[in-house]
Amino acid sequence: MSVSNEVVVNGSTLATRAAPTIRRLREHTVEVVSDSGEGAQKCSQIFGAVTAKMGNGVWTVEIIPAEIQPPARVPEGASGNRIRIGAGQVTNWGDETNLVVAFNEQVLLARHRLKALAPDATVLIEDKWATHDDPEIREQWTRAMAELSSTGYRLVMVPMEEQCLTLVDDPRKGKNMFALGMLSWIYDRDLERVYEQIAHTFRKKSEAVYQRNVELVNLGYAWAAEHLDFRIAIPPEPNEQAMVVMNGNEALGMGAIASGMELCAMYPITPATSVSHYLSEVFEKFGGVVHQAEDEIAAAGVAIGASYAGKVAFTITSGPGLALKTEFLGLAIMTEIPLVVVDVQRGGPSTGLPTKVEQSDLLAALYAQPGDAPRVVLAPATIEECFHIMVTARRIAEAFRCVVMVLSDANLATGVQPFPRPSLDVRWQADALDLGAVPEGMKAYAWNADTGLSRRVIPGQGGGMHTVTGLSHDEGSKVAYSAGVHAKGMAMRSRKLAVLGSLLAPPTPYGADAGDLLIIGWGSTKGAIEEAVDRARAAGGSVASLHLRFLSPMEPGLAEIFRRFRKVATVEINYSDTVGDPYITEENRRRGQLSWLLRAQTLVDVDCWTRTPGEPLRPAAIVEAIHDLMPARGDA
Amino acid sequence: MSACSLHVLATDDSRTFGVSDYEGARARWCPGCGDHSVLASVEKLLASEQLKPEETVFVSGIGCSSRFPHYLSTYGFHGIHGRALPVATGIKLHRPELSVFVVMGDGDCTSIGAGHWVHTLRYNPDMVVMMLDNGIYGLTKNQTSPTTPQGLPSNTQPGGSILMPLNPLSVALGVSNASFVAQTAEFVPAHLYATLKAAFHHRGLSFVRILQRCPVFTPGIFAEAVKKPALVELLVHDDGVVVPEIEAIYKSRIAHDPRDIDRARHLADATETIKLGVYFKDPSRPRYEEVRRVTPRTPQERNDLLNAEFDRYAV
Numbered sequence: 001m002s003v004s005n006e007v008v009v010n011g012s013t014l015a016t017r018a019a020p021t022i023r024r025l026r027e028h029t030v031e032v033v034s035d036s037g038e039g040a041q042k043c044s045q046i047f048g049a050v051t052a053k054m055g056n057g058v059w060t061v062e063i064i065p066a067e068i069q070p071p072a073r074v075p076e077g078a079s080g081n082r083i084r085i086g087a088g089q090v091t092n093w094g095d096e097t098n099l100v101v102a103f104n105e106q107v108l109l110a111r112h113r114l115k116a117l118a119p120d121a122t123v124l125i126e127d128k129w130a131t132h133d134d135p136e137i138r139e140q141w142t143r144a145m146a147e148l149s150s151t152g153y154r155l156v157m158v159p160m161e162e163q164c165l166t167l168v169d170d171p172r173k174g175k176n177m178f179a180l181g182m183l184s185w186i187y188d189r190d191l192e193r194v195y196e197q198i199a200h201t202f203r204k205k206s207e208a209v210y211q212r213n214v215e216l217v218n219l220g221y222a223w224a225a226e227h228l229d230f231r232i233a234i235p236p237e238p239n240e241q242a243m244v245v246m247n248g249n250e251a252l253g254m255g256a257i258a259s260g261m262e263l264c265a266m267y268p269i270t271p272a273t274s275v276s277h278y279l280s281e282v283f284e285k286f287g288g289v290v291h292q293a294e295d296e297i298a299a300a301g302v303a304i305g306a307s308y309a310g311k312v313a314f315t316i317t318s319g320p321g322l323a324l325k326t327e328f329l330g331l332a333i334m335t336e337i338p339l340v341v342v343d344v345q346r347g348g349p350s351t352g353l354p355t356k357v358e359q360s361d362l363l364a365a366l367y368a369q370p371g372d373a374p375r376v377v378l379a380p381a382t383i384e385e386c387f388h389i390m391v392t393a394r395r396i397a398e399a400f401r402c403v404v405m406v407l408s409d410a411n412l413a414t415g416v417q418p419f420p421r422p423s424l425d426v427r428w429q430a431d432a433l434d435l436g437a438v439p440e441g442m443k444a445y446a447w448n449a450d451t452g453l454s455r456r457v458i459p460g461q462g463g464g465m466h467t468v469t470g471l472s473h474d475e476g477s478k479v480a481y482s483a484g485v486h487a488k489g490m491a492m493r494s495r496k497l498a499v500l501g502s503l504l505a506p507p508t509p510y511g512a513d514a515g516d517l518l519i520i521g522w523g524s525t526k527g528a529i530e531e532a533v534d535r536a537r538a539a540g541g542s543v544a545s546l547h548l549r550f551l552s553p554m555e556p557g558l559a560e561i562f563r564r565f566r567k568v569a570t571v572e573i574n575y576s577d578t579v580g581d582p583y584i585t586e587e588n589r590r591r592g593q594l595s596w597l598l599r600a601q602t603l604v605d606v607d608c609w610t611r612t613p614g615e616p617l618r619p620a621a622i623v624e625a626i627h628d629l630m631p632a633r634g635d636a
Numbered sequence: 637m638s639a640c641s642l643h644v645l646a647t648d649d650s651r652t653f654g655v656s657d658y659e660g661a662r663a664r665w666c667p668g669c670g671d672h673s674v675l676a677s678v679e680k681l682l683a684s685e686q687l688k689p690e691e692t693v694f695v696s697g698i699g700c701s702s703r704f705p706h707y708l709s710t711y712g713f714h715g716i717h718g719r720a721l722p723v724a725t726g727i728k729l730h731r732p733e734l735s736v737f738v739v740m741g742d743g744d745c746t747s748i749g750a751g752h753w754v755h756t757l758r759y760n761p762d763m764v765v766m767m768l769d770n771g772i773y774g775l776t777k778n779q780t781s782p783t784t785p786q787g788l789p790s791n792t793q794p795g796g797s798i799l800m801p802l803n804p805l806s807v808a809l810g811v812s813n814a815s816f817v818a819q820t821a822e823f824v825p826a827h828l829y830a831t832l833k834a835a836f837h838h839r840g841l842s843f844v845r846i847l848q849r850c851p852v853f854t855p856g857i858f859a860e861a862v863k864k865p866a867l868v869e870l871l872v873h874d875d876g877v878v879v880p881e882i883e884a885i886y887k888s889r890i891a892h893d894p895r896d897i898d899r900a901r902h903l904a905d906a907t908e909t910i911k912l913g914v915y916f917k918d919p920s921r922p923r924y925e926e927v928r929r930v931t932p933r934t935p936q937e938r939n940d941l942l943n944a945e946f947d948r949y950a951v
Binding site for chain 2: 052053055200242243244245246250254257258260262263265282284285286287288289291293294295297298299300301302303304305306307308309310311313327328331418421422424425426429459460461462463464465466467468469470471478479
């Protein structure tokens with residue numbers, strides 16, 4: 001069916017076509033790209049949600065320009081979503097796009113230049129630009145077509161605007177629903193579900209908006225049925241399990257609710273803010289409050305104040321905000337006030353890549369602090385884990401009177417994936433406040449000498465009055481400058497991490513228990529790494545992977561696992577030097593952040609393969625990395 | 637947010653509290669420091685109001701005056717420099733039934749914590765906020781603060797403070813939703829006590845600037861005013877502070893209705909004399925913890941609601 005660079009003008013060459021070819025596939029990746037503000041994201045979000053609800057595995061990734069309103073028709077303004085659809089579970093965004101709906105040739109060029117498209121991708125493209133009144137635009141079109149002529153894409157011209165004008169005055173506000181209609185026909189989506197999802201998405205808009213969008217979807221559907229010669233069938237595997245579908249930030253928000261936390265203090269920052277958008281909509285119904293503070297520092301302070309006075313509270317931020325909160329985190333650690341801090345990582349340093357994924361805050365999460373300030377650091381690996389990790393984080397914070405950092409990232413934040421519907425348990429939530437009097441003589445930090453653990457006393461408890469302080473203090477919270485008292489406090493705060501670590505189970509490698517190469521990852525890369533391991537193993541590679549959820553304290557038994565492999569390397573989305581670059585040697589090389597930690601922790605020579613592409617890692621790239629990292633036969 | 641209905645407060649109504657019941661560790665401020673005077677007034681206020689020590693929280697930042705909570709036997713939170721107000725807001729938001737007091741110095745409040753100061757005035761949580769203003773950084777040994785009188789030398793501006801001082805009253809009175817702004821002085825103890833009492837009884841954030849001397853670095857900044865009572869004017873009103881026992885000394889009085897914000901701003905800007913009293917008060921301004929109050933949920937209710945939420949996201 002796919003003829004190299006075949007051009008079908010206005011579908012007219014297909015007017016008398018026979019029944020469309022139906023391709024039955026295990027998976028397919030589709031994306032919709034437009035100028036910012038033309039609604040490609042809405043279109044693909046609805047399509048992704050409907051697809052998930054019909055039982056397919058999906059993984060969606062947002063294509064986001066850095067500006068809110070970039071100029072029209074420029075490659076850097078490309079905005080949209082990419083959706084990988086599978087018969088079964090999809091764990092990552094995959095490699096390349098098979099089908100593209102592009103609202104103009106410039107955004108298509110952006111995707112082409114990023115090598116985002118498969119060599120034989122099919123492209124449905126708005127054709128009005130070819131005959132536009134403005135000669136400059138016609139010239140841009142001609143140049144774009146010339147650039148694309150060497151590819152194997154199949155370009156299908158679609159008169160999107162012309163069609164939409166039959167229903168609406170402003171096609172900029174209608175093309176996305178027309179595109180949704182086309183996709184619904186191509187992938188044979190249940191139109192009733194599409195209508196339902198439109199109703200949900202536009203629930204704050206009028207009935208007229210809903211009606212118009214439904215008509216546009218029907219128009220796109222009918223146009224596709226009349227003009228396109230292919231359809232894609234990805235029959236979902238039967239799955240009896242009840243599933244829910246959402247993005248990672250919604251999952252974090254729901255997890256916070258399930259954990260019983262009642263205060264989210266935040267300051268707007270990409271890509272963390274959508275957690276608070278979600279919570280702002282629903283949290284009050286659950287007895288919770290989202291406090292938008294005057295700055296990142298105050299957000300930490302309000303959460304600490306609330307937590308000090310009662311239930312564990314949380315704050316949500318991204319890298320630059322984490323930097324601002326550090327002094328307060330030190331205070332929470334020193335005063336042993338439980339606190340959950342979510343960092344939805346983005347590209348850094350400084351303002352960096354605000355809308356793109358990176359895993360560069362690991363060392364900052366552990367160490368960005370003057371003085372020794374031990375805290376727990378967790379990283380969810382999937383959207384499902386974004387939900388459950390909030391429950392875990394809250395419980396650890398409370399039980400250990402400590403700060404728990406949760407490191408998500410932009411990939412999890414905006415990715416949408418179905419996962420098994422959680423079975424809620426009231427025990428996940430904090431108990432009602434116990435304001436009973438404190439036993440006679442009990443101190444504010446009645447540290448168990450072995451574990452460093454102590455019972456928290458909160459305002460309202462008779463007999464428990466004391467002043468918490470960021471100054472070095474003794475068990476009674478009395479300010480003390482003696483070296484002995486200072487050292488004792490240090491040891492007690494640190495000991496708690498060892499106690500938590502002793503309760504963790506060793507992680508299990510994926511693929512094999514022993515072999516030539518062990519790949520170690522953390523955070524959102526799990527799906528891509530494991531898919532790469534599957535592919536490499538299918539090709540005969542002796543490779544396995546290990547994914548860490550606990551970064552501080554680390555899960556036990558790592559050194560023992562590492563010894564079963566001839567080589568160990570991390571795969572991370574952060575920066576590392578490449579040996580062989582000018583001045584870079586094996587000795588002075590700066591390494592990936594997890595590899596740095598693992599080397600220190602285990603004294604094993606853990607190598608790393610890291611990239612900062614501003615997008616999630618592709619499984620195919622990791623397969624190549626595995627090939628490059630694989631120790632030569634005979635290497636020790 | 638947290639449910640009063642879920643809080644079972646330990647009550648022992650037979651208890652009564654004297655001043656000594658609020659005393660904590662022995663205060664380690666320098667002899668002659670104005671902080672001692674404020675502490676004595678606060679202890680007297682706590683006893684007068686019979687506040688339960690376990691339901692009272694003093695929050696401070698960093699600086700000489702921020703040692704305040706250690707010298708009381710209530711709950712205390714001695715935090716980090718400039719950040720007492722966010723902590724206090726968090727406490728009040730989660731536990732509105734607690735009595736919350738904030739103690740800050742001039743550097744704490746008007747310099748490093750200025751952003752929090754402005755915004756917390758706007759949130760207007762129900763708490764007493766005392767700014768102990770001695771016009772200098774004392775704990776770090778004599779650096780210029782935003783309220784240092786112009787020309788006064790310090791270790792960081794040895795040629796004398798370069799800029800005009802910031803006027804904390806004008807700033808506070810310029811913030812939307814500020815609901816109580818007063819000024820008093822440690823060297824007029826009766827007025828200090830009466831002002832703190834009025835501040836405590838106001839529902840909303842009561843901002844009280846307390847003029848005081850640092851015996852080591854700024855002993856002379858109010859020397860003239862202490863010697864010449866005529867340089868001090870009292871703002872008097874039935875709805876403000878009236879202290880008959882000092883009227884024999886401080887004869888210069890200005891009748892000022894604290895509802896009059898325009899005049900309050902005018903009085904705040906007129907700094908040729910020191911004016912003590914309540915500049916502005918409006919108890920009708922919304923309080924943040926009340927605006928944000930939500931219906932508390934039990935764990936089971938929360939899970940039922942969350943299950944309904946999952947239905948929206950069900951495949």
